[in-house]
Amino acid sequence: MIINPTRSQKIENGQVFFKGFRGACFYKVEHLVLIGMxxxxxxxxxxxxxxxxxxxxxxxxxxxxxxxxxxxxxxxxxxxxxxxxxxxxxxxxxxxxxxxxxxxxxxxxxxxxxxxxxxxxxxxxxxxxxxxxxxxxxxxxxxxxxxxxxxxxxxxxxxxxxxxxxxxxxxxxxxxxTRPRVVEIPYQSYGGVSGATVSSTQPMETTSFEVVGEVEEGVVCPICYTSVEAENAVRCSSCGVIFHSGCLDAYVNINGTCPNCGRAVV
Missing domain, CATH: 1.20.140.150 (Butyryl-CoA Dehydrogenase, subunit A; domain 3)
Structure with a gap:
């Protein structure tokens, strides 16, 4: 498996670190095996x-x-x-x-x-x-x-x-x-997209966000799980999910992807 770093990844001493919304996990790539020991x-x-x-x-x-x-x-x-x-x-x-x-x-x-x-x-x-x-x-x-x-x-x-x-x-x-067992620790991003599946063999699809003029009543931000108002609402152009602009900025700065569809933000 070949894993290239993006804005949501960092490589130090042969280890690839994935930072995500639900926490941070790491995988050590060695002998073509993902090891979480x-x-x-x-x-x-x-x-x-x-x-x-x-x-x-x-x-x-x-x-x-x-x-x-x-x-x-x-x-x-x-x-x-x-x-x-x-x-x-x-x-x-x-x-x-x-x-x-x-x-x-x-x-x-x-x-x-x-x-x-x-x-x-x-x-x-x-x-x-x-x-x-x-x-x-x-x-x-x-x-x-x-x-x-x-x-x-x-x-x-x-x-x-x-x-x-x-x-x-x-x-x-x-x-x-008694011998050690190899344990794979999966990286879970929002919406179930696995960070371990990121590969350089295929280009990642991109998306962008636009300001929402009107927001229906009862819409909840999937990042902070609170209601979204029109003055601070943005929508993903790919999946159409609405977020708080502040929550989305913080998430994109860390991961560089949409929290819902996982597409790279441009």
Whole structure:
């Protein structure tokens, strides 16, 4: 699409700004795509902040499971011992590292306004932290306990630690699958004429305005929605709609077109 500026448009740094009666919207022309990423990026940052918050919560829960009994071991038929996660340096280091990495992902959502940067940090921290958190209870159950030549059974801390690690990994997958969507923000001019359809391939039709001698009772200006009197009334030569002269001058100075039919004013 080729968009050339008119009196109703302005180009700055590759962006085309359309100013209209109902407000102002902008379109960024890049790779032949109209991109309106303002709303989409904000929603994406909110989504990543929510994911980071749950990641921090899951990481905190995983670290707290170190205080719970992870394994109950029996050296014989009489004596039993309870192993908590913090008693072994390996499980303590792995769980703390995994929980801290999951918690740090929340900071990334607070200090960066770039969705792709936040997404990358979330994915990397959550996946690495989730793997470390997952290895910690598995290392105890399948490496250290068998090495002691004792029998035993996992405790509640083992399963909570394992579940929290799975949650961290799952949230990393959610962040990985969350991608920005291209949102087109249409420019609406009065009468439903879209400003995004302006093209240089076809010349724009022109119109002019003339002073109205008499105005029927009940005629309303479509710009300010108040009644029009004969002393300040003008009519579009193309569509025949009557406006206040002051309202029309202000609109034409900004847009350069008729508020109703969209033709260029000459």
């Amino acid at each position: 303002v709303v989409s990026e904000r929603r994406l940052l909110v989504r990543f902040f929510q994911i980071g918050s749950v990641l921090a919560l899951a990481g905190s829960i995983h670290v707290l499971t170190l205080l719970l009994p992870w394994y109950t071991v029996r050296a014989d038929n009489v004596s039993t011992s309870v192993l908590s996660g913090y008693l072994l340096p390996e499980t303590l280091s792995l769980s703390v590292a995994g929980g801290v990495l999951a918690g740090l992902s929340l900071l990334a959502t607070s200090f960066s306004q770039r969705p792709m940067s936040v997404r990358t940090v979330l994915v990397v921290f959550s996946l690495i932290g989730g793997v470390l958190a997952m290895v910690s209870p598995l290392y105890l159950g399948f490496v250290r306990v068998p090495a002691l030549n004792v029998s035993g059974e996992p405790g509640i801390g083992f399963f909570v630690a394992l579940f929290s690690a799975i949650v961290i990994l799952a949230l990393g997958g959610v962040a990985l699958l």
